[in-house]
Amino acid sequence: MKIAVLGTGFAGRTMAAALAKLGHEVVIGTRDPHATLARQDTDTMGTPPFAKWRTQHVDVALAAYPDAAAAAELVINLTNGMGSLDALAAAGTRNLAGKILMDIANPLDPSQGFPPSLNPVNTDSLGEQIQQAFPEAKVVKTLNTMNAGLMVNPGRVGGGDHSVFVSGNDADAKKAVTSLLQSLGHQDIIDLGDITTARGPEMMLPVWIRLWGALGTPDFNFKIVR
């Protein structure tokens, strides 16, 4: 499948590399490819410059948001949650229309210090805002409740015996996303319902952040035991 991963950070790169390894034709979308390749600094999370990463992942292309989205059958949003609506607008409404848009971003606002706040929260979610802004895209919220390493390799902890959620209005889009998740090794995929149910997984981020602190590692996931 032709897949565009929007976002050049650690999560975007991890997802892009994993999907390329599965045989998909993957392009990473960014605002300005020249600027992305010109950066030479390691970011605050210790992520090396994109150009350096790229030398080890020549099977992943890089393109501007609109070009990446236009060529893709499925678009994955792994941009910073606070900038996702802008990034998707840059990708272009027409380039997203009719396509599955996997939204993995979390709208965490660090501007008021630690811990970050969720914005929107409670009666609204980023997943819903994206669906409203791009009504012809088939938005499926998923994978936002675990770190990037677990997204693409759930077997990293507990033999992969943990859960992932999908929320979205389009049954066929959820089915396609479910297949993709299974191909990444996810075993327990729970369909929560329409896109309004994305509030639930997004609102798990505050406990996720505190668990990271309490456990001393982000390598954990939620299993729904029943």
Add this chain to the structure above:
Amino acid sequence: MKIAVLGTGFAGRTMAAALAKLGHEVVIGTRDPHATLARQDTDTMGTPPFAKWRTQHVDVALAAYPDAAAAAELVINLTNGMGSLDALAAAGTRNLAGKILMDIANPLDPSQGFPPSLNPVNTDSLGEQIQQAFPEAKVVKTLNTMNAGLMVNPGRVGGGDHSVFVSGNDADAKKAVTSLLQSLGHQDIIDLGDITTARGPEMMLPVWIRLWGALGTPDFNFKIVR
């Protein structure tokens, strides 16, 4: 131990009965014991009248909030989350001072329809509001992320192999609550940190409610796989 359970609903009764069975001296606190015993209707959740339940649980006493709290070494808040601050005020600041106050309530506001909203949310929590209102109580938020049956009998699902959180400012209080949780059968008790971390487990309620809908049963719990 002398324990007061505030709240006469299904969760309060379930907790009171389980603690009495473990040998604790348990009193249920209510606003007006005469009114509680006089009610003859089954509530909207199918819970039978309190007086009827009481005939099968003669080892559990009933008292007004202040009397119940005054006699107790440990107080458990299982009142409706939207009314918890009022109920605790009725119990009395002096009757809560110096005591462990296990807060299990969730501040779910059903006034805007389904799904209910959390209020407070995001940068505040009911656990924190209770600690602020009763600074001499040792508030420990716990057990709010599962149904009442699982609170007292975690073995109901998955052999009890799932997790429960504690949040609070007082290390000894969290230690005492941890012991009580272990006596109920909880195996994986995760200390998230101070009372501000109660935001995390409270914000799990939206996904909990959606999971109930998706799974068709409230008999599930979160396990933190790591």
